[in-house]
Amino acid sequence: MAKPPVMQDWPGLIEAYRSWLPVSSTTPVITLKEGATPLIPVNSIAERLGRGVKVYVKYDGLNPTGSFKDRGMTMAISKAKEAGCEAVICASTGNTSASASAYALRGGMRAFVLIPDGYVAQGKLAQALVYGAEVLAIRGNFDRALDIVQEIAKKYPITLVNSVNPYRLEGQKTAAFEIVDALGEAPDWLCIPMGNAGNITAYWMGFQEYKKAGNCQNLPKMMGFQASGSAPLVFNTTVKEPDTIATAIRIGNPVNREKAMAIKSSGNGEFLDVTDSEIIEAYKILGQEEGIFCEPASAASIAGLLKRKAEVPENSKIVCVLTGNGLKDPDCAINNNDASFHTNLDPDIQTVAQAMGL
Numbered sequence: 110m111a112k113p114p115v116m117q118d119w120p121g122l123i124e125a126y127r128s129w130l131p132v133s134s135t136t137p138v139i140t141l142k143e144g145a146t147p148l149i150p151v152n153s154i155a156e157r158l159g160r161g162v163k164v165y166v167k168y169d170g171l172n173p174t175g176s177f178k179d180r181g182m183t184m185a186i187s188k189a190k191e192a193g194c195e196a197v198i199c200a201s202t203g204n205t206s207a208s209a210s211a212y213a214l215r216g217g218m219r220a221f222v223l224i225p226d227g228y229v230a231q232g233k234l235a236q237a238l239v240y241g242a243e244v245l246a247i248r249g250n251f252d253r254a255l256d257i258v259q260e261i262a263k264k265y266p267i268t269l270v271n272s273v274n275p276y277r278l279e280g281q282k283t284a285a286f287e288i289v290d291a292l293g294e295a296p297d298w299l300c301i302p303m304g305n306a307g308n309i310t311a312y313w314m315g316f317q318e319y320k321k322a323g324n325c326q327n328l329p330k331m332m333g334f335q336a337s338g339s340a341p342l343v344f345n346t347t348v349k350e351p352d353t354i355a356t357a358i359r360i361g362n363p364v365n366r367e368k369a370m371a372i373k374s375s376g377n378g379e380f381l382d383v384t385d386s387e388i389i390e391a392y393k394i395l396g397q398e399e400g401i402f403c404e405p406a407s408a409a410s411i412a413g414l415l416k417r418k419a420e421v422p423e424n425s426k427i428v429c430v431l432t433g434n435g436l437k438d439p440d441c442a443i444n445n446n447d448a449s450f451h452t453n454l455d456p457d458i459q460t461v462a463q464a465m466g467l
């Protein structure tokens with residue numbers, strides 16, 4: 110009998126893509142075997158588009174801490190370790206803090222995480238606490254938290270691991286490699302939510318590097334989506350008080366603004382905003398019709414694709430990035446679903462059968 114592929118053979122993305130990354134034989138590799146996430150066909154979305162279009166989701170919510178941030182963090186923390194650093198710091202809407210905490214712990218470093226008090230999804234906060242980070246919740250939004258950690262990283266021997274750290278983007282670009290490796294070519298469109306716009310920048314780097322090396326013939330159109338209440342890149346502005354149910358992209362002044370705008374002005378990208386209700390609609394479609402549970406920020410990629418439906422080229426291949434796992438934000442799930450949930454039932458067979466409609 111043929112031997113099945115063994116997941117344990119996957120060495121983590123640094124080893125898998127070593128020659129594409131700024132690491133040497135002496136770089137200590139801090140890994141939780143991140144990467145190698147599935148590319149899943151989503152026919153319910155494809156059917157809504159029609160005209161022979163194929164749609165896949167890159168389910169990066171299946172990374173070790175439940176978001177794509179692990180791709181960048183394995184690099185950032187490995188390089189910090191190589192440089193002899195003993196502590197890292199980040200500002201975070203939640204996923205960066207969860208990831209930084211886990212990787213710093215594995216690397217034997219302290220992690221300090223600044224979060225906007227009251228605007229971090231429960232699951233993410235729980236992770237940072239479980240991984241033993243020092244969590245500092247400030248009365249202010251993400252943008253203010255980032256200003257503070259940048260100053261602290263300048264003044265003290267602590268490494269900043271937000272996406273201004275170039276190693277983060279290097280690690281994150283491997284998601285583009287995986288997509289091309291799986292499809293045998295680049296997709297026609299890459300749909301992705303944007304917060305600080307590090308991830309769209311990283312994907313763009315990845316596709317360009319692969320094309321230059323001859324691993325794909327074309328580059329995808331980069332379709333970046335933001336929540337309407339928090340869309341500084343769509344409207345080319347700064348949003349003082351960003352507001353959206355998608356807390357992971359509740360960012361008013363993106364740190365990678367210039368890199369994102371360069372993608373747009375090169376003619377290879379288009380940005381659009383999606384409302385919270387469009388995000389929730391896409392979130393529900395994925396759950397109810399595909400069995401895929403992502404966090405609201407991730408659903409912005411599907412919401413944006415559906416909004417751009419009329420412009421999707423015939424017979425094209427589209428990949429939507431699902432950046433984070435739905436379990437991160439249980440409050441959103443419990444408040445936004447169409448399930449039948451019968452509560453407070455008497456514990457007897459007749460009552461249960463009746464509630465079942467039997």
Ligand SMILES: *Cc1c(COP(=O)(O)O)cnc(C)c1O
Nearest residue numbers: 204304305306307308357432433
């Ligand atoms: C961080 C994050 C984003 C935004 O990524 P950027 O690189 O900041 O644009 C989107 N979705 C989720 C789930 C995230 O954690």
